[in-house]
Amino acid sequence: MIWDNQFALDILPRLLKAFLQYTLVITVLATLLAAALGLVMAVIRYSKVPVLSQITSGFLQFIRATPIPVQLFFVYYVLPDMGVLVGAVTTGVLVLGVHYASYFAEVYRGGIESIPKGQWEASTALSLPMKTVWQRVVLPQAFRKILPSLGNYVISMFKEVPFLLFISVPELVAQAKDIGGSSYRYIEPFTICGLIYLLASYPASVAMRKLETRLETT
Amino acid sequence: MKPPEGDTVNGASTDRPFIHFDKVVKRYGDLTVLDHLDIDIAAGEKVTLIGPSGSGKTTILRLLMTLETLTEGYIWVDGKPLWHKHKGTQLVPADEKYLREMRKQIGMVFQHFNLFPNMTVLQNVIEAPIRSLGQSRDQAVAQAKELLKHVGLSAKEDAHPTQLSGGQQQRVAIARALAMSPRVLLLDEVTSALDPELVAGVLAVLRELAETTDITMLCVTHEMGFARDVSDRVMMFDKGQIVEVGPPRQIFENPEHDRTKTFLSAVLAH
Numbered sequence: 001m002i003w004d005n006q007f008a009l010d011i012l013p014r015l016l017k018a019f020l021q022y023t024l025v026i027t028v029l030a031t032l033l034a035a036a037l038g039l040v041m042a043v044i045r046y047s048k049v050p051v052l053s054q055i056t057s058g059f060l061q062f063i064r065a066t067p068i069p070v071q072l073f074f075v076y077y078v079l080p081d082m083g084v085l086v087g088a089v090t091t092g093v094l095v096l097g098v099h100y101a102s103y104f105a106e107v108y109r110g111g112i113e114s115i116p117k118g119q120w121e122a123s124t125a126l127s128l129p130m131k132t133v134w135q136r137v138v139l140p141q142a143f144r145k146i147l148p149s150l151g152n153y154v155i156s157m158f159k160e161v162p163f164l165l166f167i168s169v170p171e172l173v174a175q176a177k178d179i180g181g182s183s184y185r186y187i188e189p190f191t192i193c194g195l196i197y198l199l200a201s202y203p204a205s206v207a208m209r210k211l212e213t214r215l216e217t218t
Numbered sequence: 219m220k221p222p223e224g225d226t227v228n229g230a231s232t233d234r235p236f237i238h239f240d241k242v243v244k245r246y247g248d249l250t251v252l253d254h255l256d257i258d259i260a261a262g263e264k265v266t267l268i269g270p271s272g273s274g275k276t277t278i279l280r281l282l283m284t285l286e287t288l289t290e291g292y293i294w295v296d297g298k299p300l301w302h303k304h305k306g307t308q309l310v311p312a313d314e315k316y317l318r319e320m321r322k323q324i325g326m327v328f329q330h331f332n333l334f335p336n337m338t339v340l341q342n343v344i345e346a347p348i349r350s351l352g353q354s355r356d357q358a359v360a361q362a363k364e365l366l367k368h369v370g371l372s373a374k375e376d377a378h379p380t381q382l383s384g385g386q387q388q389r390v391a392i393a394r395a396l397a398m399s400p401r402v403l404l405l406d407e408v409t410s411a412l413d414p415e416l417v418a419g420v421l422a423v424l425r426e427l428a429e430t431t432d433i434t435m436l437c438v439t440h441e442m443g444f445a446r447d448v449s450d451r452v453m454m455f456d457k458g459q460i461v462e463v464g465p466p467r468q469i470f471e472n473p474e475h476d477r478t479k480t481f482l483s484a485v486l487a488h
Contacts, residue, residue, distance in 0.1 A: 116332075118328060118332035119334065121283075121332060122328065122333070124284065124321065125283050125321070125325060125328075125395070126345070126346035126394070126395075127318050127321045127350040128346055128349055128350055129349060129350065132349040132350075136337075136345065136349075137334055140336045141334075141335065141336050144336070
């Protein structure tokens with residue numbers, strides 16, 4: 001099989017569209033969900049809210065111990081039997097978002113625990129309301145420390161979006177597979193696929209490493 | 219609302235003490251740090267706590283700031299129990315809301331400053347008055363600028379704590395505590411973490427504060443010169459109990475107890 005430039009150019013727009021419309025959008029939405037949900041879980045666990053804290057911690061264990069495809073199939077094929085119907089893209093965002101929320105929660109926890117005791121004590125001594133302590137003292141400092149790890153998780157989530165082809169989300173890799181299936185040409189679609197991923201995630205990880213060294217030195 | 223009868227020293231009917239420790243016990247597991255301690259401190263009084271490390275003096279400040287929980291006993295501040303609430307005729311452990319109200323009249327400066335590194339100097343000082351006292355931003359900023367001028371750091375308003383020397387950071391921490399207009403100021407070894415040449419600047423600020431305000435000050439320090447100059451009374455602690463109390467002149471020049479003598483000679487020889 002020999003590389004066909006014309007064919008590659010012909011399929012490029014379709015692949016790029018799938019990348020932008022699905023892969024990227026799903027990554028962004030799932031990241032937002034993971035960031036928010038992970039934060040809630042981390043604060044619940046750190047504040048040792050009774051019952052909720054145990055439930056959260058059990059849920060985290062469960063999520064991390066099961067593979068993403070199983071979670072996808074479960075939400076997409078099993079939940080409708082129970083009367084909960086979720087679209088494919090929504091399923092993808094939910095599963096990736098919740099799955100990564102469990103990692104985010106761990107990272108947040110590490111960040112929160114890295115805040116020196118003196119910061120909490122000073123906050124108490126100033127009678128700061130708990131909300132202010134979290135919003136203005138603890139989280140801003142924790143975020144600086146954990147931003148690089150969060151970034152790395154986002155990059156790895158980005159690379160797990162292709163799992164969604166199992167539930168027929170027309171993201172980049174699913175499209176490449178489709179093109180291959182209908183034209184019997186696989187080299188161009190999957191090479192382009194890999195290149196798009198490389199071009200997107202390599203600069204992102206370099207930027208993360210830069211950010212890491214910058215945050216360490218300030 | 220008054221402390222129980224008969225707890226003024228020897229029944230002498232002087233003014234009600236502003237701060238009153240009533241048989242206060244603090245234990246960590248098997249370790250007893252404070253053992254049925256009674257202390258009375260008058261409003262506006264400047265008291266220095268001295269003694270070997272582990273004698274419980276820092277714990278006294280931390281109990282007053284509600285950073286440590288009380289094991290037994292009662293602490294009264296201005297006639298109100300600090301750690302307890304009245305429920306009918308009984309005193310029950312207070313909730314967080316009550317503690318937060320009680321805390322507002324007490325401020326603390328720490329050995330390691332504990333400034334918020336993610337905020338500028340000015341933000342450090344205005345944060346609590348805005349968020350906890352509900353002051354307007356303008357009001358808080360005006361007050362903070364005044365306080366920072368007072369501690370000689372007007373030029374550093376927009377700096378971040380990491381850009382300041384230890385002495386400067388500690389002066390910001392003092393300004394930050396004062397911005398809450400506390401009636402009690404707790405000073406926990408505030409010069410111990412400083413390079414020797416930076417100590418004088420911090421002590422000068424505190425000296426002025428002691429001389430010009432009626433804030434009640436409790437000060438744990440190893441700076442005996444400072445203790446002698448600013449204190450109304452010095453309390454010598456050992457093993458969670460008061461060994462000796464008196465005006466600084468008496469404690470430093472004429473200590474009665476051997477424990478005080480050995481402690482002072484060890485510290486002063488330093």
